[in-house]
Amino acid sequence: MSDTSSTFLSHLPYDVPTWLCWILVVFLTAWWRRWRGMVFGHLTVAASILMLNLRWIHAAMSAPGWKGTPNMDHFFVVGLIVHMALINGILLPLSIFGLLLGSRKTTPPAIKVPEA
Numbered sequence: 386m387s388d389t390s391s392t393f394l395s396h397l398p399y400d401v402p403t404w405l406c407w408i409l410v411v412f413l414t415a416w417w418r419r420w421r422g423m424v425f426g427h428l429t430v431a432a433s434i435l436m437l438n439l440r441w442i443h444a445a446m447s448a449p450g451w452k453g454t455p456n457m458d459h460f461f462v463v464g465l466i467v468h469m470a471l472i473n474g475i476l477l478p479l480s481i482f483g484l485l486l487g488s489r490k491t492t493p494p495a496i497k498v499p500e501a
Contacts, residue, residue: 398468399437407433411476415483423480430476431469438465 407430414426442461445451 403433403437407472407476408479411480412483415480416487419484419487423484426480427473427476430473434469434472435465438468 410429411423411426414422414429416422418425
């Protein structure tokens with residue numbers, strides 16, 4: 386049979402709580418603050434991806450016996466940008482859904498002019 390430690394979730398780049406936080410952030414910011422919140426939510430997700438990837442690469446480079454390929458900075462940056470775009474693209478329908486369900490400001494009723 387197959388090894389139980391090699392599950393589907395172990396191959397995801399981030400754990401389930403991280404994805405749940407991202408889902409909540411993009412949905413609630415779009416729901417609460419409309420377009421500005423939608424942009425802010427996706428920028429927040431991009432910043433957290435940057436932080437998590439920098440923490441991961443720092444831990445890998447600090448490990449004893451690191452013999453990485455030098456001068457791979459440009460590839461790392463391009464990969465990071467693509468990674469941010471893909472994750473934000475996956476989360477985009479949720480923020481659009483939050484935008485559609487968001488609290489809309491109602492327009493005031495038209496002022497009726499009294500008849501003379």
